Amino acid sequence: MNRRQFLRSTAALSTLGAVEFLPWHTVSALASEVGDFVRGPAVKDHPLQQLSKHVWMIYSPDGFPTPENQGMMCNLTFVDTPKGLVAVDTGASVQIGEMAIRQIRQVLKKPVIAIINTHYHGDHFLGNHAFVDAYKDIPIYAHAGTIQQIQGMEGNLWRTLMEQWTNQATMGTRVVPPTIAVDHGQELKFGDVTLRMHHYGKAHTPSDICVEVVEDKLTCIGDVAMDRRIANMDDGSYAGSLKAYDALEKNAASTIWLPGHGHPGAGVLAWNRGLFQGIYESCLKAIEAGEAMAAAKVRVLADERVRSRAKDTKGFDNNIGKYVSLAYLEAEAAAF
Numbered sequence: 001m002n003r004r005q006f007l008r009s010t011a012a013l014s015t016l017g018a019v020e021f022l023p024w025h026t027v028s029a030l031a032s033e034v035g036d037f038v039r040g041p042a043v044k045d046h047p048l049q050q051l052s053k054h055v056w057m058i059y060s061p062d063g064f065p066t067p068e069n070q071g072m073m074c075n076l077t078f079v080d081t082p083k084g085l086v087a088v089d090t091g092a093s094v095q096i097g098e099m100a101i102r103q104i105r106q107v108l109k110k111p112v113i114a115i116i117n118t119h120y121h122g123d124h125f126l127g128n129h130a131f132v133d134a135y136k137d138i139p140i141y142a143h144a145g146t147i148q149q150i151q152g153m154e155g156n157l158w159r160t161l162m163e164q165w166t167n168q169a170t171m172g173t174r175v176v177p178p179t180i181a182v183d184h185g186q187e188l189k190f191g192d193v194t195l196r197m198h199h200y201g202k203a204h205t206p207s208d209i210c211v212e213v214v215e216d217k218l219t220c221i222g223d224v225a226m227d228r229r230i231a232n233m234d235d236g237s238y239a240g241s242l243k244a245y246d247a248l249e250k251n252a253a254s255t256i257w258l259p260g261h262g263h264p265g266a267g268v269l270a271w272n273r274g275l276f277q278g279i280y281e282s283c284l285k286a287i288e289a290g291e292a293m294a295a296a297k298v299r300v301l302a303d304e305r306v307r308s309r310a311k312d313t314k315g316f317d318n319n320i321g322k323y324v325s326l327a328y329l330e331a332e333a334a335a336f
């Protein structure tokens, strides 16, 4: 169904007369029919790339959702184990999940046997829908706080936001929350492949899970750190993120840090540490000097660690003002 047909069918529904006069079972039958029927178009193929012995990634070239990219803004990871594939994050829509499943069926020819969602932002879990449709009863792991948020407000909020940002290209996506809670230090064994969970308190969100693929010295860090993209810090903490980088380096020593956004590599934590230190330490200095938020922003923009990264950081110009405000408020609270 294209957009015009959809609008026509919506108009037809409303001319059925005031819906409240219909018996309830008729209304819900209509609603579910429309829900099944109205679906955004398929997402174009993005190739699987092998990063290490067991780890494959579908790389997302864009960092933010648009109607053109249909919400393809987040890397999807698949760990190839003797038991089957484990997906770490599933993309922003059912269509993105289905695209990933097409690639897997061509290249890896194995079923997906589990999902891990790194946190509750929609670009990381809305694709769950496609996987539970394709692979019956697969477990979906996440931190308990992430499960709670997706079951609560955040699930539908992100589904609706993603429809708006993509001009409804993600329509038809259902919120499928994770089912099994995991916490720091826990290990999931799949044959000879070990996935170790890391959680160091509030970083990108209060309930991030980073997934270390122990045998490969590779860690999926979700959005705790990014490569050349500014993070959405609405739910996060600068100080908490910096603390998490230190802890990850100490406890998950990896040669590849695989972020949700940008390219994987050895330098991802260092790149993001520099940016966040430049923002947060400048704000701390401004607070110490008794300066207002505007002066803190001047300090941030003049900081060499920020300046040197600004030009090739996706989303920098649009977001730096807002995220300096958040850093300033966090620094202010920390000072008392």
Ligand SMILES: [Zn+2]
Residues within 6 Å of the ligand: 074, 121, 123, 124, 223, 260, 261
């Ligand atoms: Zn993300």
